[in-house]
Amino acid sequence: MNETSDFVIFLGRFHPLVVHLPIGFIILAAIMEGLSYFKKRQFDGLDKAIAITIFSGAIGAVLSVAIGFMLSKQGGYNDQTLFWHQWLGIVVGVLSFVGWTVKTERLKLGFLSSKVILIVLIILISITGHLGGNLTHGSDYLTAYAPGFIKKAFGNSTSEVALEIPSKxxxxxxxxxxxxxxxxxxxxxxxxxxxxxxxxxxxxxxxxxxxxxxxxxxxxxxxxxxxxxxxxxxxxxxxxxxxxxxxxxxxxxxxxxxxxxxxxxxxxxxxxxxxxxxxxxxxxxxxxDIDTKPKPYFDTIEVPQLSEETLLELEQAGWMVSFLSDGHRMMDAGFRAGDLSTDTFETLLKAKEQITWLDLSGNPVEDTMLKTVGQLTNLTRLNLSNSEITDAGIPNLKALVHLEVLNLYGTDISDESLKTIESLSGLKRLYLWQTQVTTEGVKALKEQLPDVEVIGIPENSASDI
Amino acid sequence: MMSKDKLHPFEAYNAGITRRAFFGKMAKGIGAAALGTMLNPNLLFGSNSGMSGAPLANDFGLPHFPPKAKRIIYLFQNGAPSHLDLFDYKPMLRKWHGKQIPDELTHGKRFSTMIGGQTARPVIGEISNFAQHGQSGAWVSDFMPKTAEIIDDLCFIKSMYTESVNHAPAITFFLTGAEQPGRPSMGSWLTYGLGSTAKDLPDFVAMTSRDKQASCGQIFYDYYWGSGFLPSKFQGVKFRGGGDPVLYLKNPEGMSRSMRREMLDDMQALNEMNHREYGDPEILTRIAQYEMSYKMQMSVPELTDFSDEPQHVLDMYGPEVHRKGSYAYNCIMARRLAERGVRFIQCMHAGWDQHTNLNHQLKIQCDDTDAPSAALIKDLKQRGMLEDTLVIWGGEFGRTPFLQGNIKDYKNWGRDHHPYVFSLWMAGAGVKPGFTYGASDDFGFNPVENPVHVHDFQATVMHLMGIDHEHFTFKHQGRRYRLTDVHGHVVKDILS
Incomplete structure (x- = not known):
């Protein structure tokens, strides 16, 4: 391939130009042949002209074949199509000469009159031309923009259906x-x-x-x-x-x-x-529309759908539950009203995997109840503000490693609790306003969880100033 | 896509009645099938208040995605605070002080009729002094010292623009998405779509305050918190600015609470009978409102009793905190309402319309509102409530970089209405803290970076509440309406 000189390819590229010569001549010959056959009186004596036209077509065809061959050296064509295009082109050339000899009565082939030969030639030229078109423009060139029913007829109706991009x-x-x-x-x-x-x-x-x-x-x-x-x-x-x-x-x-x-x-x-x-x-x-922002934890896990009955049970126990959004399986829970008891909390376990936000603020939550809360391992937000919990309850929360927001403001917890909170590796924000926690305690916590934002405790204690 | 297209309940009811069935019903009383839906207001109102025991995502398919914000406190600054003297620092103004503003900027632009005949339009420099604050380094005027302290919690949009040059249409546009009254306000849309979260208070509360000298001729129209074509159950309940926030909190002498209850039960039965006959959803609204009033007789006295507030918290809100009808009082009330689950709290303060009194009134307005606004943010933050509460501070438009009035008449300097660019801030759930989005040009005249239209702002607020604004519609008079009309793009860059 590399030996093919540029000049050969330069000539070869005239192929698309030259091929139209034989096509034109053959079609013209066929038209004249038709006219002299159907309207004999009007168009008598065209035979010589027809012979010349066919001969010109034959020369053109040979020329096209020759430079077409040069072009094929450029490479990059579909081999099978090229094979048929090439050989049909040669047949067109040969048959044109045969047509000329028959027309000029140098050769008699009985049933093969010049009319039949011209019809065959036109069919062959159409096929060869189409294959040539496929070679340069690709096989779907004609049908790519065709109306649907045509595409269907050619069996490639499934033109590039846009690929669905998954949501995850x-x-x-x-x-x-x-x-x-x-x-x-x-x-x-x-x-x-x-x-x-x-x-x-x-x-x-x-x-x-x-x-x-x-x-x-x-x-x-x-x-x-x-x-x-x-x-x-x-x-x-x-x-x-x-x-x-x-x-x-x-x-x-x-x-x-x-x-x-x-x-x-x-x-x-x-x-x-x-x-x-x-x-x-x-x-x-x-x-x-691909959002590559890190997704919240509750969007990354698969949990079973809670049944209607379970939801009703939770409601009846006094919980106010709702799905995070339409079709979402994770839940937001809060306490509506009534007496909070250990039993009330037990019902929460029915939605153990599903509850990811839990708001217990202002409710008389006691330390023992946190045992249940500690089992809701998919919690990402927990609000215990203004509840009755103390340092004794916090160790129950140790397993909540996905917890991102923990609100303990207005409770009696102290630095003691921070020792448990240290192990909550997912924690981002911790609310400690109006608690017993000290600036020193927060400093120690920050050494373990440097990224956690603590809100409500002054950064410098009075003694530092 | 919201598949369940919502008709107005009245239309839905009527649609179910053919002429023949209607006469049949008149004759027989009531169809049993109708009874079922009528007795359960939730079926019609799409509220997930839990009254029916069905706890789940409501029949609108809302929220569309997990919300960042569960509630909104909108600190609406009526009259249009001057962005140029408060947050949008433009050093160019002082350099051009006294010189005519370039014609290229003002040519063909509309302003209010008040400066229609004024050909001299000299630029005036900001009347305050700016400094950078916080880690975000945002510029804040020295009129807003307390806001400067919380600057790293705020997310500014400095490229807001709107359509209208006059107050009422511009406010209506901000709150309802249209300049003409008649559409539901933002709070109505949200409470209608998302359902109830407050146990014994309305889900949408409006409160108003005005400057002490009443220097500003602003009127609070009821449609600023109206429900438009949504059932009127979803209009904001306006708390009064003096005396009891709602009337008739106390039963008259001789009427015990249990007697009141029995009376209401009987009245409800009568109302329900009436509703079965006519199907007017406003009857359901009436029933709901009697119930709400009954609950508020208990909840409101507790709500307005500040004795449980520590003194240092009250102090943050400033000396006006106990004066009913003051901006400070409304701010602390907003926090207390938010704590009790109220979804949309709309505090409106009139006093920012400095056409002729910029040099003294602007400072007074700032003195009255700066500390309470900042205190509210601080207070919400220390309680962990900024996690799921969105606070919005802003007016209906901005003010001109050039002078209204005579430059020699220092006392009566003013700035005219300016809808082409202005600033607002948001804080809390779902927005980037310590962030500024968009910018205006050197004169603070037009946006030059990331312009944000009012509909974009509304789309963003809806987004923060978990709603795709394009898919939350209500069919009325033959077409589907939404808060953002047919516009609006979520400003994704400000989302945290």
């Missing part, structure tokens, strides 16, 4: 959901099934890994050493710029491809497998 970020695969659709839309018409320019296939993983005549399409980790990224980012005036026709890749498409190659160009990884740079995050949100 950890099921969004970078390649499958973000990169492949771009390649399909902008590259595969030339680097795919119907045509493989530069011997590069971008429609399959194997093809992408294998690369093409120009070498690797992808060099994992190095976007600018990857042909795919490099050529799509060249100046558009460069003859190596990709894609040569159609819309160039957009900023966000390039950005995502660059990011994908940088992260190792995996074909399986989900977007959550990587650190996503801030600008890529913004593009994901803007163009794909």
């Amino acid at each position: 970020p950890d099921s969004i695969q970078v390649y499958k959901h973000l990169i492949q659709p771009v390649l399909n839309a902008k590259c595969v018409s030339c680097h795919g099934e119907s045509k493989s320019s530069g011997n590069l296939l971008l429609n399959t993983q194997e093809g992408i890994l294998e690369g093409g005549d120009d070498g690797h399409a992808i060099t994992a980790g190095k976007p600018l050493e990857s042909g795919l990224f490099k050529r799509a980012t060249l100046p558009q005036s460069s003859k190596k710029f990709m894609p040569p026709k159609g819309d160039p890749l957009t900023y966000s498409e390039l950005k995502l491809i660059e990011w994908w190659i940088k992260e190792g160009a995996s074909f399986e990884d989900a977007i959550t497998a990587y650190d996503i740079p801030e600008d890529v995050k913004q593009l994901l949100l803007r163009d794909f």
Whole structure:
């Protein structure tokens, strides 16, 4: 392939121009033949002209075949289509000469009159021309924008149904959901099934890994050493710029491809497998509505749906429960009214996994009741403010590692409780206004949980000032 | 998508009655099938107050997603505080002080009729002094020293803009999404859609205050907290600014509470009979309101009794905290209402319309409101309530960078209405603390970065309450309405 000189390909590229000569001549010959057959009186004596036209067509066909052959050296065409296009083209050339000899009565083939030969030629030219079109433009060129019923007739009605992007970020695969659709839309018409320019296939993983005549399409980790990224980012005036026709890749498409190659160009990884740079995050949100912000804990876990009966039981025990939102299984619970007892708390265990927000503020919650609360391990917010709990109750909460907000304001707890709170590794905010906790206690807590924000205790104690 | 398209209950009821069935019913009394729905107001009103024992997500499919905010305290500053003298620091103003504002800015722009004939429009520098505060380094005027202390809890939008140049339409636009009265206000939409959380208080309470000198001709129209075409059960209950916040808290002499109860039970039975006959949802509203009044006879005296407040908390709100009808009183009341589960608390303070008295009145307004606003934030924060309470502070528009009046007449300086850019702040549930979004140009005249329209603001507030504003509609007079009309984009960048 590399031996083919540029000049041969230069000539070869005149093929699409030259092919129209024989097509025109043959059609003209057929028209004249038809006229002299159906309207003999009016169009008598065209035979000589027909002969000349067929002969011109034959010369044109041979010429087309010759430079077509040169063009095929450029490579990148579908082999099977090329085979048929080439041989049918040769047959057209040969048959045109046969037609000429028959017309000029140099040869007599009995049943094969010049009329029959011209009809056959027109059929052959149509087929050859169509195959040629498929070679240059891709096999779906004609049908891509056809009305649905035509597509259906050709059996490719399922034209590019937009790929549904999953809602959970950890099921969004970078390649499958973000990169492949771009390649399909902008590259595969030339680097795919119907045509493989530069011997590069971008429609399959194997093809992408294998690369093409120009070498690797992808060099994992190095976007600018990857042909795919490099050529799509060249100046558009460069003859190596990709894609040569159609819309160039957009900023966000390039950005995502660059990011994908940088992260190792995996074909399986989900977007959550990587650190996503801030600008890529913004593009994901803007163009794909993919929110990569860390999700709250209650959105990341699967719990069973509570039955109506259980909900009713909770209601009857005095709990006010509601789902976080329509269709959400996690729950927000508070105490409505009535007497709080250990039994009341026992009912909460029926929604042990589901309750993630619990508001007990202002209720006479006692230390022993916290035993039950401590079993609600999916709690992310717990409000015990203005309740009757003391240091004796807090150790019950040790297992609540997903707790993010703990409100203990207005209770009698002291530094003693902070020893348990230290182990709540998920804690983000702790409310301690109007408690016995001291500035020193908070300082010690901060050593264990440096990120926790403590609200309600002065940062400096009086003795520090 | 909200699949269950809500008709007005009255329309829904009427839709169920064919002419023949109607006459049949008149003859026979009442269809048994109708009875079931009539007796259970929740079926019609979509409230998940738990009255029916069904605790769950209401029949609107709301909230659409887990809410960041469970309740809202809207500190509405009627009259339009000057963004240029309070939060939007523009050093250019003092450099241009006394010079005519560039025509390019003002050409073709509408202002109020008060400066219609005034051709001299000199820029005036801010009348206060600005300094940066907190870790966020936000600029705050020295008129707002207490707000400066809580600056790192606030999220500013400095690129707000609106449509109207006059107070009532602009306020109505902010609160109801339309300039003409008649649409439900934000609080009505939210309480209607999300249901009840308060045990024995209304879910939507409005309170008003005004400046002591009554320097500002602002009127509080009832439709600022009206329910529009939503059932009137969802209108805000306005607490009075003097005496008892609601009338008739005490039963007349000789009427015991149990006697009152029996009377109400009998009246409810009569009302229900009437409702079965006519199907007017306003009868249900009436029943609900009698019940609410009965509950408030118990709950309101406790609500307004500040004796359980520690002195240092009262002090934070300032000296006016005990004066009923003051902004300070309303602020501490807002906190107490929020603690009792009230979903939407709308405090409106009139006094910011400085057309001719900028140089003395603005400072007075700040003195009266700065400490209470800041105290409310501090107070909510120390109680952990900023976790799920959204506080909004803002007016209906801003004020012009140029002078209204004569520059030599220092005493009567003013600034005119300016809808093209202004500032507001939010704090609490779901918004980034210590953050500023958007910016105005060097004159504080137009937004130059991330403009936020009133509908965008409303969409964002709905979002914080767990509602997709595009999918919460109410069908009225043949078309579906929403708070944001057909506009609005959630300002995602301010969400925490």
